[in-house]
Amino acid sequence: MTATPHGDVPGGDRYGEAVFRPEQAGEAERIDFGALAYDDITMARLRELGVGPGWHCLDVGAGTGTVSRRLLDEVGVASVLAADRDTRFLGARLVPGLDVLEADVTAPDFAPGRFRLVHARFVLMHLPERERLITALTELVAPGGVLVLSDAVDLTSDRTPDTPYAVMMRAMWQGLRAAIGTDVSWVPSYPQLLRGAGLVSVAAEIHVPPLLPASPISRFWADTWERSRAAMLATGLVDDAAVDSAVRYLDSDECAALSAGMLTTWGWKTVEGL
Numbered sequence: 001m002t003a004t005p006h007g008d009v010p011g012g013d014r015y016g017e018a019v020f021r022p023e024q025a026g027e028a029e030r031i032d033f034g035a036l037a038y039d040d041i042t043m044a045r046l047r048e049l050g051v052g053p054g055w056h057c058l059d060v061g062a063g064t065g066t067v068s069r070r071l072l073d074e075v076g077v078a079s080v081l082a083a084d085r086d087t088r089f090l091g092a093r094l095v096p097g098l099d100v101l102e103a104d105v106t107a108p109d110f111a112p113g114r115f116r117l118v119h120a121r122f123v124l125m126h127l128p129e130r131e132r133l134i135t136a137l138t139e140l141v142a143p144g145g146v147l148v149l150s151d152a153v154d155l156t157s158d159r160t161p162d163t164p165y166a167v168m169m170r171a172m173w174q175g176l177r178a179a180i181g182t183d184v185s186w187v188p189s190y191p192q193l194l195r196g197a198g199l200v201s202v203a204a205e206i207h208v209p210p211l212l213p214a215s216p217i218s219r220f221w222a223d224t225w226e227r228s229r230a231a232m233l234a235t236g237l238v239d240d241a242a243v244d245s246a247v248r249y250l251d252s253d254e255c256a257a258l259s260a261g262m263l264t265t266w267g268w269k270t271v272e273g274l
Contacts, residue, residue, distance in 0.1 A: 019180055019228050022086045028064055030223040031089070034122070035066040036216035038262055041207045042121060042150065043070055045264055049146055051117050054078050058115040058140060060105050061123035064089040065098070071117075072097045081112055106133065116145040121262075125151040126182050131193060138197040141269040147199060150264040151187045153206060164246035165211065165257035168225055171238045175231030190265035199267025208261040211250065217259055218250045 020027065051057070055077040059068045062082035071077045072095055082090055083101040090100045103110055105120075106127055118140050124130050134149070141147050154173055156166045176182035191204045209217040225232065225243055232238055238246075249255055 019231055022088055028089045031063045033216045033220035037209045037220060039066050042067055051075055055116045057117040060120035068098055069095050114142040115140060116142050119148045121150040125184050134193050135197050143269055143271045146266055146268050148266045149190055150262050152184050153187050153261045153263045154184050155258050155261055163257045164249035168246040171232040171235050172228055174235045175228055179231040187263055194265055194267035200270055202267040204265040206261040206263050209259055211255050211257055211259045213251045222247045222250055
């Protein structure tokens with residue numbers, strides 16, 4: 001995933017500390033695999049929404065800063081404030097117009113200003129008080145601006161074939177929920193929550209990248225399973241041999257599964273808004 005914000009979860013752990021530790025070797029590469037899988041879709045949506053020159057943007061949970069830099073380099077926005085609870089992956093990748101803020105989006109005093117674009121990808125699914133945070137992010141959108149949120153949606157169900165991938169994803173979501181509070185079950189309610197926060201012209205879409213051998217999304221899931229192995233084993237749904245088998249399955253021609261989707265929702269702040 002591309003974000004490393006945190007909040008209190010059961011057991012007193014904070015997101016990132018129990019499973020996805022920024023200091024762990026290879027974490028930046030894992031985040032970048034996710035970026036390779038989703039950045040083109042994110043950028044296409046932002047362009048379609050009219051993001052362009054003159055826009056001042058906030059990228060919440062910026063991770064390694066791929067979206068932030070592309071907004072500047074390819075779209076030509078005026079500025080991007082890249083905010084994350086841990087900015088170690090951003091400092092070495094600065095470009096003109098990019099400012100970095102080390103901050104916790106869940107803090108009551110998180111108020112870095114008003115922006116024409118407020119963007120957060122794979123952030124809120126890991127955090128508590130989600131409705132409050134959507135309201136708080138809405139308050140950071142300038143009149144006439146847009147809030148764009150993207151998070152994962154689990155496409156496995158009771159009727160999904162028990163492929164090694166599907167079994168592993170069920171264990172992963174259950175394990176991450178217990179370990180760090182991740183909960184994707186409420187993500188489909190995003191459009192209603194944005195409308196409830198006072199935004200207008202709300203809409204949503206889902207993108208599902210294909211699971212192909214050695215593809216960025218396949219490598220991302222393999223790395224994510226490795227980092228979340230302990231949490232997955234704790235569910236009792238899988239063992240070490242099953243995790244290893246699922247990683248091999250991802251990189252084989254036998255893989256026939258539907259990856260988790262990325263739901264993107266957006267809504268506009270009216271010019272009459274404050």
